[in-house]
Amino acid sequence: MMELDGVTHTYDTAPVVEDLSLSVESGEVVAIIGPSGVGKTTLLRILALFIEPQTGTIRFGDTDVWGCSDGERLALRRRIGMVFQEASLFDATVGRNVEYGLKVRRSWRDRLSDGLSEVLRSNGTPETVEEALGVVGLGEQLDQHAKSLSGGEAQRVSFARALAYDPDVLLLDEPTSDLDPRNTAVIEEAVAEARNRGIGVVIATHDMHQAERVADRVAVLLDREITEVGPTDTVFESPADERTAKFIDGELVY
Structure with a gap:
C-alpha cells in the first residue's frame, strides 16, 4: 500500500x-x-x-x-487519514464534525452524483457518519454539540472523522496518550475495526x-x-x- x-x-x-x-x-x-x-x-x-x-x-x-x-x-x-495526539473539533455538532472530512474530500457527494447507493438521514447527514460514530461508541451523540464532550470522547470523534471517509491508510x-483506560480501550477496538476493513x-x-x-x-x-x-x-x-x-x-x- x-x-x-x-x-x-x-x-x-x-x-x-x-x-x-x-x-x-x-x-x-x-x-x-x-x-x-x-x-x-x-x-x-x-x-x-x-x-x-x-x-x-x-x-x-x-x-x-x-x-x-x-x-x-x-x-x-x-x-490518507490522520488522528493527532490532541483532538481539534469545530464549534458544531458531533455529526457535523465527522461529516467535515467527507465534504473536504467530496467523497459522499461524488458517490451520490454517480448514482451509487448512499442514503442520507432526514437531516442530510450521510449514513457513513453515523456508522463511523458507532464504531467508537458515540452513535447516540450524533446531534450533541462537540464542545460538551469530554477529552476522551473528543478524541473518539476525531477517530470517527478519519474513519468515515474510508481511507486507504x-x-x-x-x-491515547492522555486518555483513561475506558477511552483507550475504545480507540484500540476501533483500530482493530479499521484493520478489518482493509x-x-x-x-x-x-x-x-x-x-x-x-x-x-x-x-x-x-x-x-x-x-x-x-x-x-x-x-x-x-x-x-x-x-x-x-x-x-x-x-x-x-
Whole structure:
C-alpha cells in the first residue's frame, strides 16, 4: 500500500530521521515505538505527505509520491487519514464534525452524483457518519454539540472523522496518550475495526504494551533510525538488534 525507502529529513542542519525504510500493507497495523522526541511524529507527517524528505522515495501503490504532479499528490493525500495526539473539533455538532472530512474530500457527494447507493438521514447527514460514530461508541451523540464532550470522547470523534471517509491508510499519533483506560480501550477496538476493513494503520506510541496489543508488526525508532522492524511477537521476545533489546528492557535512558 505505502512504502518508504531510504528516507532522510533534516530540520535546519539537524537530521531528525535518517535512511528510513518502512512499508504498510492493506489490513495490517504497524506500530512505531520509541521514546519521546525520537522522530515518530516527523515520520508520520512524512507518511501523511505533509513533509517532503530531503532524500529517499515514497511510493503509494505504484506511484512515486514526490515524482508526480501536485494534483496527483493531492488525490493521494485524500486517501490518507490522520488522528493527532490532541483532538481539534469545530464549534458544531458531533455529526457535523465527522461529516467535515467527507465534504473536504467530496467523497459522499461524488458517490451520490454517480448514482451509487448512499442514503442520507432526514437531516442530510450521510449514513457513513453515523456508522463511523458507532464504531467508537458515540452513535447516540450524533446531534450533541462537540464542545460538551469530554477529552476522551473528543478524541473518539476525531477517530470517527478519519474513519468515515474510508481511507486507504490511517495514521495515528499517540492517540491515547492522555486518555483513561475506558477511552483507550475504545480507540484500540476501533483500530482493530479499521484493520478489518482493509485499512493499513500506522500508530506511533511510546506505550509498548499498546503496541503488543494492537500491532501486527512493530518498527523501533531509535537514534533517528529504525533499528528493527518485524512481527510484534518476534521484536518483543527475540529482538535482533542490541539497541532494540536494551530499549525494550528499559536499559536505554533518553
